[in-house]
Amino acid sequence: xxxxxxxxxxxxxxxxxxxxxxxxxxxxxxxxxxxxxxxxxxxxxxxxxxxxxxxxxxxxxxxxxxxxxxxxxxxxxxxxxxxxxxxxxxxxxxxxxxxxxxxxxxxxxxxxxxxxxxxxxxxxxxxxxxxxxxxxxxxxxxxxxxxxxxxxxxxxxxxxxxxxxxxxxxxxxxxxxxxxxxxxxxxxxxxxxxxxxxxxxxxxxxxxxxxxxxxxxxxxxxxxxxxxxxxxxxxxxxxxxxxxxxxxxxxxxxxxxxxxxxxxxxxxxxxxxxxxxxxxxxxxxxxxxxxxxxxxxxxxxxxxxxxxxxxxxxxxxxxxxxxxxxxxxxxxxxxxxxxxxxxxxxxxxxxxxxxxxxxxxxxxxxxxxxxxxxxxxxxxxxxxxxxxxxxxxxxxxxxxxxxxxxxxxxxxxxxxxxxxxxxxxxxxxxxxxxxxxxxxxxxxxxxxxxxxxxxxxxxxxxxxxxxxxxxxxxxxxxxxxxxxxxxxxxxxxxxxxxxxxxxxxxxxxxxxxxxxxxxxxxxxxxxxxxxxxxxxxxxxxxxxxxxxxxxxxxxxxxxxxxxxxxxxxxx
Amino acid sequence: xxxxxxxxxxxxxxxxxxxxxxxxxxxxxxxxxxxxxxxxxxxxxxxxxxxxxxxxxxxxxxxxxxxxxxxxxxxxxxxxxxxxxxxxxxxxxxxxxxxxxxxxxxxxxxxxxxxxx
Numbered sequence: 055x056x057x058x059x060x061x062x063x064x065x066x067x068x069x070x071x072x073x074x075x076x077x078x079x080x081x082x083x084x085x086x087x088x089x090x091x092x093x094x095x096x097x098x099x100x101x102x103x104x105x106x107x108x109x110x111x112x113x114x115x116x117x118x119x120x121x122x123x124x125x126x127x128x129x130x131x132x133x134x135x136x137x138x139x140x141x142x143x144x145x146x147x148x149x150x151x152x153x154x155x156x157x158x159x160x161x162x163x164x165x166x167x168x169x170x171x172x173x174x175x176x177x178x179x180x181x182x183x184x185x186x187x188x189x190x191x192x193x194x195x196x197x198x199x200x201x202x203x204x205x206x207x208x209x210x211x212x213x214x215x216x217x218x219x220x221x222x223x224x225x226x227x228x229x230x231x232x233x234x235x236x237x238x239x240x241x242x243x244x245x246x247x248x249x250x251x252x253x254x255x256x257x258x259x260x261x262x263x264x265x266x267x268x269x270x271x272x273x274x275x276x277x278x279x280x281x282x283x284x285x286x287x288x289x290x291x292x293x294x295x296x297x298x299x300x301x302x303x304x305x306x307x308x309x310x311x312x313x314x315x316x317x318x319x320x321x322x323x324x325x326x327x328x329x330x331x332x333x334x335x336x337x338x339x340x341x342x343x344x345x346x347x348x349x350x351x352x353x354x355x356x357x358x359x360x361x362x363x364x365x366x367x368x369x370x371x372x373x374x375x376x377x378x379x380x381x382x383x384x385x386x387x388x389x390x391x392x393x394x395x396x397x398x399x400x401x402x403x404x405x406x407x408x409x410x411x412x413x414x415x416x417x418x419x420x421x422x423x424x425x426x427x428x429x430x431x432x433x434x435x436x437x438x439x440x441x442x443x444x445x446x447x448x449x450x451x452x453x454x455x456x457x458x459x460x461x462x463x464x465x466x467x468x469x470x471x472x473x474x475x476x477x478x479x480x481x482x483x484x485x486x487x488x489x490x491x492x493x494x495x496x497x498x499x500x501x502x503x504x505x506x507x508x509x510x511x512x513x514x515x516x517x518x519x520x521x522x523x524x525x526x527x528x529x530x531x532x533x534x535x536x537x538x539x540x541x542x543x544x545x546x547x548x549x550x551x552x553x554x555x556x557x558x559x560x561x562x563x564x565x566x567x568x569x570x571x572x573x574x575x576x577x578x579x580x581x582x583x584x585x586x587x588x589x590x591x592x593x594x595x596x597x598x599x600x601x602x603x604x605x606x607x608x609x610x611x612x613x614x615x616x617x618x619x620x621x622x623x624x625x
Numbered sequence: 626x627x628x629x630x631x632x633x634x635x636x637x638x639x640x641x642x643x644x645x646x647x648x649x650x651x652x653x654x655x656x657x658x659x660x661x662x663x664x665x666x667x668x669x670x671x672x673x674x675x676x677x678x679x680x681x682x683x684x685x686x687x688x689x690x691x692x693x694x695x696x697x698x699x700x701x702x703x704x705x706x707x708x709x710x711x712x713x714x715x716x717x718x719x720x721x722x723x724x725x726x727x728x729x730x731x732x733x734x735x736x737x738x739x740x741x742x
Contacts, residue, residue: 094725094726094729096725096729097723097725104723135669135689135692136669138692138696139661139662139665139692139695139696142661142696142699142700143654143657143658145657145661145699145700145703145704146650146653146654146657146658146703146707148707148711149649149650149653149654149706149707149710149711150650150651150653150654153646153647153649153650153710153711153715154646154647154650154651155643155647156643156646157639157642157643157646157718157720158639158640158643158644158647160720161639161640161643161718161720161721164720164721164722164723164724164725165721165724166724166728167723167724167725167726167727167728167729168728169725173728177728318687319684319686319687319688320682320684320687320688321687323682323684323687323689324679327679333671333677333678333679334671334677336677336679336681336682336689337669337670337671337677337681337689337691338665338666338669338670338671339670339671348662348665348666348670351661351662351665351666352658352662355654355657355658355661355662359654359658360654377717377720378715378716378717378718378720379717381715382711382712382715382717383711385707385708385710385711385715386707386708386711386712389704389707389708389711390704390708392704393700393701393704397697397700401687401688465732466732470732470733470734471733472733523647526643526647527640527643527644527647613637613640614637615637616637616721616722
């Protein structure tokens with residue numbers, strides 16, 4: 055496959071990455087200027103002054119991550135049509151993720167004055183301990199994820215660094231062909247479990263002794279830390295919107311090209327059946343493997359449409375949207391976005407079977423197809439989109455962590471009397487501090503990190519969804535119940551993943567799902583997210599009912615008509 | 626202004642409408658989940674008593690028939706429902722005054738009255 059196209063696309067991808075970084079830096083500077091106009095530094099810096107517009111909410115709340123954008127095509131190519139069923143709960147996501155809790159979280163965030171997720175739970179349930187546990191869980195999940203994302207960013211940059219740079223810094227690696235680089239880039243940016251073992255093997259080779267990786271990591275870190283620290287929440291949101299739009303444009307360009315090149319979708323289906331030798335390429339549960347039994351199909355409706363409601367990044371966006379009109383429009387935009395992006399993506403990568411037959415490393419199907427079909431510069435831009443997604447994910451998470459440090463640690467414990475100026479300085483420094491720390495850890499990430507990374511989105515949903523839902527709608531819910539709910543949710547999910555991975559390392563394969571070293575234990579055939587979320591709701595309800603009811607006055611403040619805080623009526 | 630609402634006081638409209646949205650969202654999710662998974666299982670899954678071969682693809686616009694009925698059609702229908710719900714049925718509510726400054730003041734004054742629960 056060493057055609058001339060990869061070489062041209064390599065240069066174009068490098069240019070597109072540089073373009074992405076420059077645009078992000080620019081957005082950071084603009085966001086800083088916009089943020090300065092407003093009053094109240096923390097609210098402006100960490101929540102965009104609660105004034106996010108519909109487009110920003112829609113395109114950042116529940117859109118596929120860069121990793122999924124790379125990993126999903128690989129699954130379609132490998133297992134066939136059933137992967138459409140795997141992703142199709144995106145059809146209801148706008149209403150579940152934005153509609154179910156949106157209004158009430160938006161209202162409660164204003165009513166409690168909460169700026170961070172721990173703030174929100176602490177004030178809603180009058181429980182500092184709940185706030186503390188939220189902080190610790192967020193720190194645990196997001197820091198590990200951040201390290202992994204920084205590593206992905208560093209690896210991608212390393213791969214696209216021009217050969218002259220490699221010579222200057224004196225790397226001892228033999229130069230990779232453009233073709234090899236594309237494969238490695240796909241593996242680096244994919245976050246699908248199937249792709250993980252590939253990445254893990256690679257990770258052992260990428261330690262702090264690898265100068266090109268260190269250089270890539272430093273360039274990535276400096277860029278992201280700078281625009282995030284300087285521009286705050288708005289910078290993170292805007293870069294996210296930008297990369298979502300690039301992905302959308304990419305899909306719309308690819309769709310007609312793929313249909314045309316394959317000679318129709320059915321040609322792709324028949325090619326898939328011929329190549330896998332399995333009629334199930336066109337049906338459930340998938341070609342060559344019991345990939346998606348019906349229990350997992352049900353699980354993935356929970357996995358995408360329900361789990362997404364409990365992610366900290368989602369809840370924070372629900373605390374930040376401008377008004378209910380914005381919320382309604384964001385549901386409409388997200389519905390249309392999902393319809394025109396995900397449905398064609400399925401068709402495109404079924405067609406890929408006809409265009410690029412018999413790929414052995416299926417996680418390369420996305421970059422290879424792009425390079426085969428599109429003009430090199432368009433291809434470069436599409437290939438850079440997942441890198442943009444890594445950047446925007448990182449900046450969003452960095453801010454969630456640093457907001458916790460500034461609000462829940464510095465302001466509440468260290469210096470409650472901090473002036474606006476001191477808080478401002480602490481916020482910039484907090485973001486830079488977290489970024490630098492993660493960068494240092496990413497120089498040589500510990501192996502067990504992968505465990506936390508693969509189970510973290512299920513784990514976060516199982517921790518935070520039930521307290522958020524009870525907080526929004528159940529008057530009787532109390533702090534102790536919510537502590538039980540969080541601990542149970544996180545614990546159950548972690549246990550199921552840990553058991554699955556220990557067994558997988560002994561060579562056990564449940565036969566369902568994508569398989570691999572990081573497969574969880576599917577109790578009764580259902581994904582751990584189903585168990586984690588259900589048991590978290592159950593534990594929350596049981597412990598709440600066994601412990602004293604919350605203060606009636608506080609409940610009224612959360613559920614009744616709006617009133618000022620006690621003793622602050624004059625303010 | 627009093628600091629408490631008496632029981633039986635008028636219900637907060639945001640709570641009431643928020644609950645309506647939540648009910649709608651969850652019922653909508655449940656219907657979609659069971660319709661899509663049910664249809665897919667009966668029309669498009671290899672299972673005991675149903676051995677599907679390439680003759681069963683019966684493509685509609687190139688898409689296998691089972692997939693068209695179980696995924697594509699529901700996706701379009703769901704999208705229409707989402708747009709209609711958000712555009713015409715979901716109400717606009719006043720989310721109320723932002724108490725951020727009051728919480729800041731509370732923290733600043735060290736007036737945090739909550740005890741570790």
